[in-house]
Amino acid sequence: MGKKYNVKDYYCKHTTRCSTEGRKKSKRFVGHNVLKADAWDKVTGDAVYPDDISFDDMLHIKVKRAVHPHAVLKNIDISKALKVSGVVDIITAEDIPEVRQYGLIVRDQPVLVGVGEKMRYLGDALAVVVAESKEAAKKARDLIKVKVEELEVITDPFRAMEDDAPSIHPDGNILITHHLDKGDVEKGFANSDIIVENKYQTQFIDQLPMQNESGAAFYDERKGVVNIWASTQWLHDIQADVAQSLRLAKNQVRIIQPTIGGAFGKKEDVSVHIHLAIAAIRTGRPVKFTYTREESMITQSKRHPITIYAKTGVSKDGYLQAWETKFIGDTGAYASSGPAVVHKGMYHCTGPYNCENVRGVSHAVYTNNTFCGAMRGFGTTQAAFAYESQIDIIAHKLGMDPAEFRKQNIYEIGSTTPNGQQLNHSVNARETIESAVELSGWKGGNSK
Amino acid sequence: MKKYGKGMASIMFGFGYGEGFPDHSIASIEIMEDERIQIKTAAADVGQGVITTVIQIAAEILRINPENFEVIQGDTHKTKNSGSSSATRQTYFTGSAVKKAAEELLANIYHYGSIEFRSNHPELGVENGRIFLYDDPDDYITYWELARRVKESGNRLEAEASFFPVTYEPDEKTGQADKVYVAYTFLTQVFEIEVDTDTGIIEVLNVYSGLDLGKAINPKNVEGQIEGGTVQGMGMAVMEDQIIKEGKTLNAGMTDYLVPTSVDIPKFEHSFIEDEDSEGPFGAKGVGEPTLIAASPAIANAVYDAIGVRFYELPITPSKIKKALKEKNEENK
Numbered sequence: 001m002g003k004k005y006n007v008k009d010y011y012c013k014h015t016t017r018c019s020t021e022g023r024k025k026s027k028r029f030v031g032h033n034v035l036k037a038d039a040w041d042k043v044t045g046d047a048v049y050p051d052d053i054s055f056d057d058m059l060h061i062k063v064k065r066a067v068h069p070h071a072v073l074k075n076i077d078i079s080k081a082l083k084v085s086g087v088v089d090i091i092t093a094e095d096i097p098e099v100r101q102y103g104l105i106v107r108d109q110p111v112l113v114g115v116g117e118k119m120r121y122l123g124d125a126l127a128v129v130v131a132e133s134k135e136a137a138k139k140a141r142d143l144i145k146v147k148v149e150e151l152e153v154i155t156d157p158f159r160a161m162e163d164d165a166p167s168i169h170p171d172g173n174i175l176i177t178h179h180l181d182k183g184d185v186e187k188g189f190a191n192s193d194i195i196v197e198n199k200y201q202t203q204f205i206d207q208l209p210m211q212n213e214s215g216a217a218f219y220d221e222r223k224g225v226v227n228i229w230a231s232t233q234w235l236h237d238i239q240a241d242v243a244q245s246l247r248l249a250k251n252q253v254r255i256i257q258p259t260i261g262g263a264f265g266k267k268e269d270v271s272v273h274i275h276l277a278i279a280a281i282r283t284g285r286p287v288k289f290t291y292t293r294e295e296s297m298i299t300q301s302k303r304h305p306i307t308i309y310a311k312t313g314v315s316k317d318g319y320l321q322a323w324e325t326k327f328i329g330d331t332g333a334y335a336s337s338g339p340a341v342v343h344k345g346m347y348h349c350t351g352p353y354n355c356e357n358v359r360g361v362s363h364a365v366y367t368n369n370t371f372c373g374a375m376r377g378f379g380t381t382q383a384a385f386a387y388e389s390q391i392d393i394i395a396h397k398l399g400m401d402p403a404e405f406r407k408q409n410i411y412e413i414g415s416t417t418p419n420g421q422q423l424n425h426s427v428n429a430r431e432t433i434e435s436a437v438e439l440s441g442w443k444g445g446n447s448k
Numbered sequence: 449m450k451k452y453g454k455g456m457a458s459i460m461f462g463f464g465y466g467e468g469f470p471d472h473s474i475a476s477i478e479i480m481e482d483e484r485i486q487i488k489t490a491a492a493d494v495g496q497g498v499i500t501t502v503i504q505i506a507a508e509i510l511r512i513n514p515e516n517f518e519v520i521q522g523d524t525h526k527t528k529n530s531g532s533s534s535a536t537r538q539t540y541f542t543g544s545a546v547k548k549a550a551e552e553l554l555a556n557i558y559h560y561g562s563i564e565f566r567s568n569h570p571e572l573g574v575e576n577g578r579i580f581l582y583d584d585p586d587d588y589i590t591y592w593e594l595a596r597r598v599k600e601s602g603n604r605l606e607a608e609a610s611f612f613p614v615t616y617e618p619d620e621k622t623g624q625a626d627k628v629y630v631a632y633t634f635l636t637q638v639f640e641i642e643v644d645t646d647t648g649i650i651e652v653l654n655v656y657s658g659l660d661l662g663k664a665i666n667p668k669n670v671e672g673q674i675e676g677g678t679v680q681g682m683g684m685a686v687m688e689d690q691i692i693k694e695g696k697t698l699n700a701g702m703t704d705y706l707v708p709t710s711v712d713i714p715k716f717e718h719s720f721i722e723d724e725d726s727e728g729p730f731g732a733k734g735v736g737e738p739t740l741i742a743a744s745p746a747i748a749n750a751v752y753d754a755i756g757v758r759f760y761e762l763p764i765t766p767s768k769i770k771k772a773l774k775e776k777n778e779e780n781k
Contacts, residue, residue: 029507030730033668034514037500069695153695180623201761204690208707234532235490239524257522263494268534294700352460352634368695374534380461381741388457388745406458420624426726428660432636433458435658435719440638
């Protein structure tokens with residue numbers, strides 16, 4: 001805390017100089033434990049995270065969020081809030097009619113929900129309060145009065161897919177469907193001696209980076225460039241999305257990355273960026289916006305809960321014959337990375353095992369839950385819970401050591417994935433089993 | 449009573465965006481007159497260590513100590529697209545782009561050096577930031593001096609490169625394609641656990657990992673990924689659960705949303721399979737995401753081994769364990 005930067009000092013501290021004591025005499029660097037270049041700054045507290053950035057004359061933002069997970073906004077009254085001492089600006093949708101929706105893959109997220117429009121989850125923004133202090137902004141935000149017309153709240157993707165379910169978005173509740181079809185699953189099951197069929201269910205998980213969403217912004221009127229200091233996992237993509245939303249040229253949006261306090265997928269989406277830019281442009285002053293943990297958990301993406309049906313056929317000598325699967329992913333109120341996550345899970349449905357006959361379908365489905373997006377593993381984490389449970393169950397049914405059953409079916413050079421991709425290099429899956437068996441002294445578990 | 453169990457999981461992970469997405473990374477590198485070598489990349493270091501990784505790669509190619517390097521990262525007006533720090537792609541993509549840029553720069557060091565020495569590259573040595581003739585190593589030119597001379601001639605000692613591998617979009621009806629992902633990382637983990645049948649608490653004792661990663665650019669950072677990823681996977685397996693009822697989160701804070709802490713961390717042993725056989729830099733593959741994936745099924749399999757109960761829903765919380773054990777006891781009566 002306490003670091004202050006001049007608004008002209010656009011760079012803050014984003015150059016990392018390597019320090020590597022002890023390797024001076026070495027001629028080899030790859031394959032060696034060179035000390036992390038940013039370690040010193042991080043352990044001494046010199047690293048500048050977004051919330052450490054503070055400018056003179058800086059304003060603070062708080063956002064009024066949706067009051068119901070699925071409702072039409074009928075009226076928003078900011079008159080009392082405007083009277084709070086220290087409030088500089090309160091921005092609602094009617095102030096920014098030209099601003100467009102944003103989103104990582106599908107631009108389905110409103111910057112602010114306007115009167116007559118729908119809020120689709122509790123993280124939707126209704127108003128941006130800009131004030132001289134965080135306290136004033138918070139006080140004013142809590143005085144904003146909202147009237148809504150409540151709609152059915154859809155919390156379950158299976159309800160969302162029913163014919164009589166209200167559409168959360170104009171094109172219906174199934175955001176996207178993907179298919180897999182390799183070989184002949186009917187034939188594969190006919191050749192199977194054992195068929196194991198189960199349903200698996202995973203949960204909402206927060207990526208929980210230590211650093212919440214946070215950023216600062218300043219509009220350079222002379223250059224016509226809005227500078228945003230905020231952490232993101234993909235600078236140029238956020239830049240493009242912010243620019244299209246605000247109808248600016250790409251080079252009018254400059255994203256500068258302070259030190260990032262973790263991400264795990266959560267910082268792929270726009271969070272503070274567009275609200276910061278609008279407030280900076282309207283007020284002409286530096287602005288800052290940091291989410292609370294509660295706001296972060298409610299507003300930003302989650303790991304998809306996925307319902308996975310897996311039907312696996314195997315011959316009595318322990319070779320996989322067929323695999324049929326279905327993935328239903330709850331993508332929540334907005335698409336985010338949803339169009340890419342659920343089917344990536346399905347594309348990994350058999351795990352690293354040879355199976356000639358595979359069929360699958362996946363749906364990413366809108367609900368009124370907090371939207372789901374990217375999190376470390378990106379759908380394949382959920383998939384692995386299902387396929388590695390199936391493999392273990394089958395090994396026990398066959399009376400085989402689970403390690404031996406795995407090795408018997410494991411990918412090698414020349415194997416094909418559920419997508420029909422032939423693996424032509426770097427396939428050492430068998431060696432991973434052998435080394436884990438050796439390290440652990442595996443003898444097949446208690447059942448052996 | 450505490451019941452011991454062992455469980456295994458093997459996983460694969462196709463890294464990079466793949467699926468025909470124009471996934472690529474651009475990096476540049478320049479030797480400055482003031483004894484700095486500057487790498488420019490937009491690759492976000494979210495803690496995984498991509499800054500260190502690209503420095504090590506460039507240092508290896510340019511044969512000079514990492515402490516001479518600085519990285520400008522994270523400024524859309526100073527760097528070109530490096531793609532996202534996700535999809536387990538930065539070591540492979542940005543690492544490759546930096547390697548290619550460093551190779552091009554090394555070739556230019558030889559080119560301009562050969563002009564200075566009125567010689568050709570087989571007769572030139574390059575080491576520790578110096579260029580010299582093998583015949584007379586004491587008569588050298590430093591990189592910094594070379595950069596100054598090149599600048600005087602109106603050029604710069606710099607290079608830019610990109611890495612842009614091809615993948616194909618899967619067929620809409622069948623999901624089939626020749627190359628959906630650039631490559632796959634493989635991991636097997638064995639978990640040793642104890643289930644407390646009175647409290648329902650699962651304690652993870654030991655985790656043994658075999659990781660097929662091609663090459664560990666920085667072994668310590670890979671260990672960090674394995675341990676961090678595995679503990680995050682343990683959270684998914686036994687405790688993490690954002691409870692959303694009627695659209696409302698009931699545990700929006702770290703008081704009620706449980707995550708593993710230092711007391712939950714097991715002992716680890718790792719084995720790296722380093723065949724240097726991938727098309728990434730020095731044969732490296734990505735490891736970020738794969739390290740999380742095996743934990744939840746391996747723990748579920750270990751729970752089955754310990755108490756004979758199979759769980760199909762995550763997380764496997766103490767209350768679920770106790771309920772299942774109670775049901776099992778009643779069945780056996």
